[in-house]
Amino acid sequence: MxxxxxxxxxxxxxxxxxxxxxxxxxxxxxxxxxxxxxxxxxxxxxxxxxxxxxxxxxxxxxxxxxxxxxxxxxxxxxxxxxxxxxxxxxxxxxxxxxxxxxxxxxxxxxxxxxxxxxxxxxxxxxxxxxxxxxxxxxxxxxxxxxxxxxxxxxxxxxxxxxxxxxxxxxxxxxxxxxxxxxxxxxxxxxxxxxxxxxxxxxADAGTTLYRVLAVKRQSHRTFVVVDGGIAENPRPALYGARYHVTAVTPRHEEDQEITLCGRSCENDELGTMRLPREVGPGDLLAMHSTGAYTYSMAGNYNRFPKPAVVGIANGTHRLLARRETIEDVLRNDAV
Ligand SMILES: Cc1ncc(COP(=O)(O)O)c(C=O)c1O
Missing domain, CATH: 3.20.20.10 (Alanine racemase)
Incomplete structure (x- = not known):
């Protein structure tokens, strides 16, 4: 279709x-x-x-x-x-x-x-x-x-x-x-x-943008929690797919090793990588080469709404798929 x-x-x-x-x-x-x-x-x-x-x-x-x-x-x-x-x-x-x-x-x-x-x-x-x-x-x-x-x-x-x-x-x-x-x-x-x-x-035609929600320095690892995860990209959790991630918000401090993860009720890790030390809540991160098998695999896992898709070419942009609302997620509930 x-x-x-x-x-x-x-x-x-x-x-x-x-x-x-x-x-x-x-x-x-x-x-x-x-x-x-x-x-x-x-x-x-x-x-x-x-x-x-x-x-x-x-x-x-x-x-x-x-x-x-x-x-x-x-x-x-x-x-x-x-x-x-x-x-x-x-x-x-x-x-x-x-x-x-x-x-x-x-x-x-x-x-x-x-x-x-x-x-x-x-x-x-x-x-x-x-x-x-x-x-x-x-x-x-x-x-x-x-x-x-x-x-x-x-x-x-x-x-x-x-x-x-x-x-x-x-x-x-x-x-x-x-x-x-x-x-x-x-x-x-x-x-x-x-x-x-x-x-x-x-694959190279797509980039996923994540907003950092929290940075948590735990006993063994530093976790960067973003406003996405397994719901819109199940590949890392399914079979350990790895991605290149960079900070979009300009940051200059030296890199540290972090674990990027989503906000589901499981440990929905998106990968271990190096990012600038001062990356913090509100920053934007870019996950590269997500043009294949990402949006087409996205679902409403944990009832999270799907993100929007925006096409960019020759200095202009166009909405290709609108961001889902909570009402979209609830639309098939019969009661
Ligand atoms: C029958 C068939 N052909 C081709 C492909 C494309 O594979 P890839 O995107 O890894 O090139 C797939 C992917 O699932 C497939 O199922």
Whole structure:
């Protein structure tokens, strides 16, 4: 819905999800999206049933090709321990279902192996495993027009961390060359390499501004409490995501180590970092590179209202999403 409202053409939208509602499967059959990445044999059967009455859908099969990328377990979406993708044992059944339902157009094979991956070799391993899968589907009579290696291209998030940035252009060029040569070697038709970059495109476009509410020097640590936290950015609490934070209010004293945290009733830490010693209540802090997976993950945890989103370009600004009020949070209460 967000993409559609932004004017994105439906043919260019691919719908993903480890589980999909009937409403989403219907959307794939009535042209509201260009392609559906089917993530299970039962889902494929449901799609076949829903599309039978004169509808069509373009289908990619999201496979679990067993690539276990080196990243946090919560954002690893391949390998034997993942809920994502069609298990190899179900590939033949998936091919039979597609062949028996010509209203479902098979577009090709897909595997997204996770997020914040900095290792080119994981993408090459994925591309190679997908070409092997395309060969299996070709032997079942289904030609893959696309081989899609997903996204997850790592961007730096923490100035003190080990990671820099994955060279996306070099990685994609290497994966494309691999797909081309492996497909030719195996006698497959020409397949297009597909990628789904998310964070690598949008992360740096966003900055979150926090107002400091309190600075508390406790026995072991100094805590800086801000007017946000897990409600509008659950990533640090969920899987230890780290961010670069700087003081916006000019401060010149030397830095000290602090723990940034929200104001929830848990220890909702946003990270340990260095900030100028005189940072105090009322100061503004900027958390950088929050353009991806921050506002879209924000909720009303602990019944806090969501913050506003403001777009800035060429010296002007525009409100993109208004700040929620308490009335917004209460609007669905039935009593
Ligand atoms: C199927 C799929 N493709 C691509 C992405 C983009 O990942 P990233 O933003 O890490 O590049 C995601 C993220 O969840 C995804 O689920």
């Amino acid at each position: 967000t993409a559609q409202r932004a004017g994105f053409e439906s043919e260019r939208i691919t719908l993903h999800g480890a589980g999909k509602s009937d409403e989403e499967l219907i959307a794939a059959c009535i042209g509201r999206i260009g392609c559906i990445a089917v993530d299970g044999i039962a889902e494929l059967q449901r799609l076949a049933d829903i599309s039978r009455n004169g509808h069509t859908a373009t289908v990619m099969l999201r496979l679990n090709v067993g690539v276990d990328a080196s990243t946090h377990a919560f954002v690893r979406t391949g390998g034997k321990d993942s809920k994502f993708g069609i298990h190899p044992r179900d590939e033949r059944a998936a091919a039979s279902l597609l062949s028996a339902n010509p209203q479902l157009h098979f577009a090709g094979v897909h595997a997204h192996i996770g997020s914040q991956i900095y290792d080119e070799s994981a993408y090459l391993e994925n591309a190679s495993a997908l070409v092997a899968a395309a060969e299996r589907f070709a032997s079942f009579g289904l030609q893959s027009e696309r081989v899609v290696i997903g996204g997850g291209f790592g961007v730096p998030s923490d100035p003190d961390g080990d990671h820099t940035r994955l060279d996306v252009a070099a990685t994609v060029a290497a994966a494309a060359a691999l797909v081309r040569s492996a497909a030719t070697e195996r006698g497959l038709g020409a397949a297009r390499l597909g990628i789904e970059p998310g964070r690598a495109i949008i």
